[in-house]
Amino acid sequence: MRFPRRLLRPIGVLAGLCVLLGVVTAGMVFPLAGGLGMLSNEAGDSVTSSSVDLVNNPAPLTTTVTDSDGQPLAYLFDQNRTEVPNEQISPAMKAAILAIEDRRFYDHEGVDWQGTLRAVVANSASGDVVQGASTLTQQYVKNYMLYVDAQTEAERLKATEQTPARKLKEARIALQLERQLSKDEILNRYLNIVFLGNGSYGVAAAARTYFNTTPDKLSIPQAALLAGMVRSTTQFDPVQNPDTATQRRNLVIDQMRQQGMIDDAQARQATAAPLGVADPLVRVPNGCNGAGDTGFFCKYVVQYLTEAGFTEEQITRGGYTIRTTLDRRAMEQVKASLNKEVPPDAPNVANVMSLVQPGKEAHRVLAMGSSRTFGLNADEYETSYGLPFQPVNLGAGSTYKIFTAATALEKGLGINYSMQVPPSGYASPIYVDGSGRPIPVGNASEGLPARMSMTDALAQSPNTAFIKLEEFTGVPDVVDMSVRLGLRSLATTPFVDPGSGKRTDRSIAEVIKEQELASFTLGVTPTSVLEMANVGATLFSEGTWCPPTPIESITDANGENVPITEEPCEQVVDPGLANTLVHGMSKDDINGTSAAAAQAAGWTRPMAGKTGTTQQHKSAAFLGAIPEMSGAVITFDNGNSPRPLCDGGGAPFACGEGNIFGGKTPARTWYGAVKPLVEGTPPTPLPPTDPRYLDGGAESRIPDVVGRAAGDARGELEGAGWQVSTRTVDNRAPEGTVVGQEPRGAALPGEAVTLQVSSGTVPAPPPLPTGPPAEGPPPGPDGGAPEGGEPEGGPPPDGG
Incomplete structure (x- = not known):
C-alpha cells in the first residue's frame, strides 16, 4: 500500500x-x-545523578557589587540571570x-x-x-x-x-x-x-532588558x-526582526485565547498593542568596565576576593550580593579633586588616591580613584591597571621617612630628639654607590639649622637628617617597619633586576635589606597608594594594622551570609609609639612642606601629614590622615618612558627638568578631597602622646649638666658612656660653668656631647647700625619651610 x-x-x-x-x-x-x-546500571546511575544535580545545583546567577548603602556599582556574570x-x-x-x-x-x-x-x-x-x-x-x-x-x-x-x-x-x-x-x-x-x-537569561533579566520592568x-x-x-x-528578536516577532507574539496570544487563559477582548487588545520594546534595550554592563568612576574600586574588590579564595567561577556564577565599604560621597569628592588637579586627558600624567578608615577591627576602604578613566581604550587615556592599589614603580619619595622615624622611636629615641642636620653634600658611610663610594646627599632648602627636633624634621624633610638617622636605625629594620605598618607588597612582590629586567625569586624587601640600600628612606621603592593610605590608618588605630578591606558583607542568592577569609588585624607597634608619631607628623600643614596647600584649602583641623618627591621629580606623593580617615595621593608620569613633571599651578606636564613636589599637586588633591567630607563637623583631637616616645628611653637620655662645673659635668657624662668635648663661650656665668650642651635631652648611642663652658666674661655689644635696616629673605609659606622642600639628593645606589 x-x-x-x-x-x-x-x-x-x-x-x-x-x-x-x-x-x-x-x-x-x-x-x-x-x-x-x-x-545499563551505569546509565541508570547517570540519570539519577543528573536529576539530583538539577534539584540541588542552581543555574549561574549574576553577582551584584554594591556600595555601602546597597546601591549597585557593578554586575559580574557569566550569564546575566537573576x-x-x-x-x-x-x-x-x-x-x-x-x-x-x-x-x-x-x-x-x-x-x-x-x-x-x-x-x-x-x-x-x-x-x-x-x-x-x-x-x-x-x-x-x-x-x-x-x-x-x-x-x-x-x-x-x-x-x-x-x-x-x-x-x-x-x-x-x-x-x-x-x-x-x-x-x-x-x-x-x-x-x-x-x-x-x-x-x-531567565525572565527577570528579559523583563528588564526588553521592557525595563520586573x-x-x-x-x-x-x-x-x-x-x-x-x-x-x-x-x-523584536529589535532585529520586529515584524516576525509581532507575528510570533500574536500566535502566542491566540493560543492563550484558544486555551481559555484570556478572553476575546483581552486577546484583541493584546494583539493591537505595539511591541513596546525599550529603545535602546536596557542592557546590564558586565564587569568592572561598566562601573564608571568606581571601576578601580570594583577591580580591587575582585582581586581581594580572589586572594581570599573565591574562584572566578564563584564570583561570576554565584549570584552573590557583595556589599562593599565604598562611600559614594567620599568617592565623588576624591574623583572631583583628582580631576581638578590633573584632567583625565592630561598626557602622560596620572593622579591617584585611596582613602581608608582607621579602626582596631577593620580598615575599611572608603574610596579610590584616578584622574585616568577606568576602561580599555588607551587612545582615550583609559586604563584598566589598578592604579590606586597596585604599586607605582616611581615611588613615593620622602613619605618613607615616616618609617625611619618610627624605627628610631622603637629603638629608644623620642619625637623631641634633636636630630643632626648635616649640610647638603653630606657623605654618609651607608649611602654609597656600587663601588662603595659615598654619594653626596642634598637638601632642597639651604640654610637649615644644624639640629632640629624629629617633629620639625618630618615637617621640613631634610634628606641629610634622615640619612644620618638611618645610620643609627639600620636599613633592614626600617624596611621591616614599613612592611609592619602597611607596605605589605614589598615583602611579596618579586624584585626585578635593573640590569636584565628579569624577576628574581626574592622580594623587594629582601633585596633592599640584604644590600642595605640607604636610599630606602628617600622613597625610591615601588609603592601602592592604597597601602600608603593604610599606613596612616595603622597609626591612627594606635598601631593596629588591618588589611584594607573593601568588603562589608557577602550574601548568597538565598540571602544567607557567606564568610570570607581575611588576614587578621595585628598590633604592629606600641600604641604609644603610634600616637606619638601622629603628633610628630602634625606640623606638615602648619609650617611644613604642605603648608601652602593647606592654607589655600582653608584647612584648620588637626592632622598628620608627610610629603614626598622622588628623584628627578618624576613622581610626588602626599600622605595625610585624621582620626576619621587616612588618604594617600601619588602624581606621576605613567608613560612608557617617564619624564620629570613640572607643576606651575595648573595641570602637571612632562618637562625637561621637573619641579613638582609632594606639597603641590598631591597635597592639593588630598586637601581638596578630604576637606568637604569633614566640613561642618567638630574637629577630632589627635590621640594623647606617650612620655616614653616624647623624650626617648633611658638608653638615649643624656644627663642634663647645664649649670654644673665643667669637670663635674664631664665626669658624669663620661661615666654614663657618652663622649664629651668642650668649647669656651663668652658668658656672664662664673668661669668654668657649663652654660649649654648639644645635644640636650637625648642622643644617638656613641654620639659626642659638646659642652659650652663659660669664659666668665661678657662680650662687648655690637655697634648700632647707621643705615636703613636690611631686608632678609622671605619666609616660606605660612612662615614655614619652602613648599615641597624634600626632593632627594644624588642618584640612589639602586637606580631608583
Whole structure:
C-alpha cells in the first residue's frame, strides 16, 4: 500500500515515537535490563545523578557589587540571570509559556506522549512548528545541561544534539525530576533558566532588558513576546526582526485565547498593542568596565576576593550580593579633586588616591580613584591597571621617612630628639654607590639649622637628617617597619633586576635589606597608594594594622551570609609609639612642606601629614590622615618612558627638568578631597602622646649638666658612656660653668656631647647700625619651610 508523500513524514515520526516510548518505558520499568547499552546500571546511575544535580545545583546567577548603602556599582556574570520566586512572576508570563510550549504541563508526568503525538500531527498539518514536542520539564533538563553543566563548546553541542540517546536521557531525567519537584517549582525553574536573547537569561533579566520592568509586572503582550522567543531568539528578536516577532507574539496570544487563559477582548487588545520594546534595550554592563568612576574600586574588590579564595567561577556564577565599604560621597569628592588637579586627558600624567578608615577591627576602604578613566581604550587615556592599589614603580619619595622615624622611636629615641642636620653634600658611610663610594646627599632648602627636633624634621624633610638617622636605625629594620605598618607588597612582590629586567625569586624587601640600600628612606621603592593610605590608618588605630578591606558583607542568592577569609588585624607597634608619631607628623600643614596647600584649602583641623618627591621629580606623593580617615595621593608620569613633571599651578606636564613636589599637586588633591567630607563637623583631637616616645628611653637620655662645673659635668657624662668635648663661650656665668650642651635631652648611642663652658666674661655689644635696616629673605609659606622642600639628593645606589 502506498501512502501520499504528505503523510510519510508524520508516519515516520510516529513510528520513531513509538520506538522511543517503548525504550523509555523499558528504561523506567526495567533499569537493569540488558541489550541496550543506555539501559545499563551505569546509565541508570547517570540519570539519577543528573536529576539530583538539577534539584540541588542552581543555574549561574549574576553577582551584584554594591556600595555601602546597597546601591549597585557593578554586575559580574557569566550569564546575566537573576532568580525570582514563583510569586514574583506575573500570571500572564506563566500562561503564555504554557500556552505555546506545554499546554498539558499540569497533566503529564514529565513526558507528554499525548501532547507529543498531537504536536506531530499539528506541526505536520501546518507545515510549521506551531506546538512543541518536548514538555517544559524536558526543556528545563535540556537548558540545565546547556547552561549549567556544559563548560566547553563540545559539551554545549552534545547537550543539544538531536540523537535518540540524548532524547532518551532527557526523557528519563524529566520523569525522575517530576517525582522530586512540584509542577510549580519546575515551571519556576524553567522560567529562571531559559535564554531569551540579547544576553538575557531567565525572565527577570528579559523583563528588564526588553521592557525595563520586573517579571511580576509583565503584561499579556509583553509575556507573549518573551514566550514566543523561546523557539528562536534570533528569528523572533523584536529589535532585529520586529515584524516576525509581532507575528510570533500574536500566535502566542491566540493560543492563550484558544486555551481559555484570556478572553476575546483581552486577546484583541493584546494583539493591537505595539511591541513596546525599550529603545535602546536596557542592557546590564558586565564587569568592572561598566562601573564608571568606581571601576578601580570594583577591580580591587575582585582581586581581594580572589586572594581570599573565591574562584572566578564563584564570583561570576554565584549570584552573590557583595556589599562593599565604598562611600559614594567620599568617592565623588576624591574623583572631583583628582580631576581638578590633573584632567583625565592630561598626557602622560596620572593622579591617584585611596582613602581608608582607621579602626582596631577593620580598615575599611572608603574610596579610590584616578584622574585616568577606568576602561580599555588607551587612545582615550583609559586604563584598566589598578592604579590606586597596585604599586607605582616611581615611588613615593620622602613619605618613607615616616618609617625611619618610627624605627628610631622603637629603638629608644623620642619625637623631641634633636636630630643632626648635616649640610647638603653630606657623605654618609651607608649611602654609597656600587663601588662603595659615598654619594653626596642634598637638601632642597639651604640654610637649615644644624639640629632640629624629629617633629620639625618630618615637617621640613631634610634628606641629610634622615640619612644620618638611618645610620643609627639600620636599613633592614626600617624596611621591616614599613612592611609592619602597611607596605605589605614589598615583602611579596618579586624584585626585578635593573640590569636584565628579569624577576628574581626574592622580594623587594629582601633585596633592599640584604644590600642595605640607604636610599630606602628617600622613597625610591615601588609603592601602592592604597597601602600608603593604610599606613596612616595603622597609626591612627594606635598601631593596629588591618588589611584594607573593601568588603562589608557577602550574601548568597538565598540571602544567607557567606564568610570570607581575611588576614587578621595585628598590633604592629606600641600604641604609644603610634600616637606619638601622629603628633610628630602634625606640623606638615602648619609650617611644613604642605603648608601652602593647606592654607589655600582653608584647612584648620588637626592632622598628620608627610610629603614626598622622588628623584628627578618624576613622581610626588602626599600622605595625610585624621582620626576619621587616612588618604594617600601619588602624581606621576605613567608613560612608557617617564619624564620629570613640572607643576606651575595648573595641570602637571612632562618637562625637561621637573619641579613638582609632594606639597603641590598631591597635597592639593588630598586637601581638596578630604576637606568637604569633614566640613561642618567638630574637629577630632589627635590621640594623647606617650612620655616614653616624647623624650626617648633611658638608653638615649643624656644627663642634663647645664649649670654644673665643667669637670663635674664631664665626669658624669663620661661615666654614663657618652663622649664629651668642650668649647669656651663668652658668658656672664662664673668661669668654668657649663652654660649649654648639644645635644640636650637625648642622643644617638656613641654620639659626642659638646659642652659650652663659660669664659666668665661678657662680650662687648655690637655697634648700632647707621643705615636703613636690611631686608632678609622671605619666609616660606605660612612662615614655614619652602613648599615641597624634600626632593632627594644624588642618584640612589639602586637606580631608583
